[in-house]
């Protein structure tokens with residue numbers, strides 16, 4: 700497994716497993732156990748996904764030791780203040796049934812996320828968090844938080860896939876020593892993702908699927924990826940991406956698929972801000 704070294708020296712697997720939209724707790728526990736069995740060590744959850752408990756149960760039941768796993772969770776908007784973030788991190792630790800979380804992220808750049816970030820810094824110093832970062836921070840917000848915090852974010856998890864490649868944002872992250880992590884590496888199948896002709900053609904050369912080409916492209920661009928699937932065969936497929944290498948020409952062709960905008964929502968519009976601030980959890 701390729702590993703990325705974060706600014707504080709913590710090693711993070713470059714390929715992990717995400718559990719967004721696996722709401723059924725038994726199903727989520729089964730998925731995480733399957734993923735660990737396949738070889739995944741990074742598990743990505745969030746307070747907002749409502750399944751931290753299931754991830755915790757899988758961690759406890761798994762034969763793989765806690766130290767070998769890398770668990771990420773995220774503080775939701777409604778918990779984004781100094782006091783609420785602390786209480787919510789205690790709850791995340793309890794639900795995940797662990798003494799520490801490998802990576803804690805501010806989920807969205809809304810509400811009092813500076814207060815929440817200060818609480819994360821405190822928990823980081825106390826050893827309860829091994830690394831801290833943010834998610835969905837556009838370059839302007841990222842530069843701001845990287846400048847005005849004692850411990851700058853180590854990771855920024857943003858929508859990143861062939862149709863929204865984040866090339867300019869990644870440059871800013873590199874300038875500020877922030878590791879880019881992709882959410883939605885398959886754009887959740889949007890834009891006929893899995894039947895895309897360019898990815899299919901490139902995959903045929905290596906006997907690899909569209910999903911494998913999509914992940915490989917991001918890995919070769921030094922992006923951390925956390926694909927989600929509830930299907931164990933697909934977990935294996937998505938994990939089997941370290942035995943081939945895309946050429947410079949493949950990389951350039953895939954680079955041309957970039958539409959440079961979100962297939963989901965732009966965090967900087969009034970519409971998104973109204974929706975996010977209107978959410979109850």
Ligand SMILES: NC(=O)c1ccc[n+]([C@@H]2O[C@H](COP(=O)([O-])OP(=O)(O)OC[C@H]3O[C@@H](n4cnc5c(N)ncnc54)[C@H](OP(=O)(O)O)[C@@H]3O)[C@@H](O)[C@H]2O)c1
Nearest residue numbers: 717718719743834882883884885886887910926927928929
């Ligand atoms: N920070 C954030 O705001 C944020 C937002 C979204 C997601 N995330 C994180 O990123 C993770 C991944 O993103 P995502 O779940 O949104 O979407 P994704 O990984 O881009 O796509 C998941 C979809 O692709 C399908 N799929 C997976 N592997 C496949 C394969 N090999 N062949 C064909 N179809 C395949 C899955 O179906 P099946 O499950 O039916 O196989 C599912 O419908 C999440 O689970 C979450 O941890 C974070």
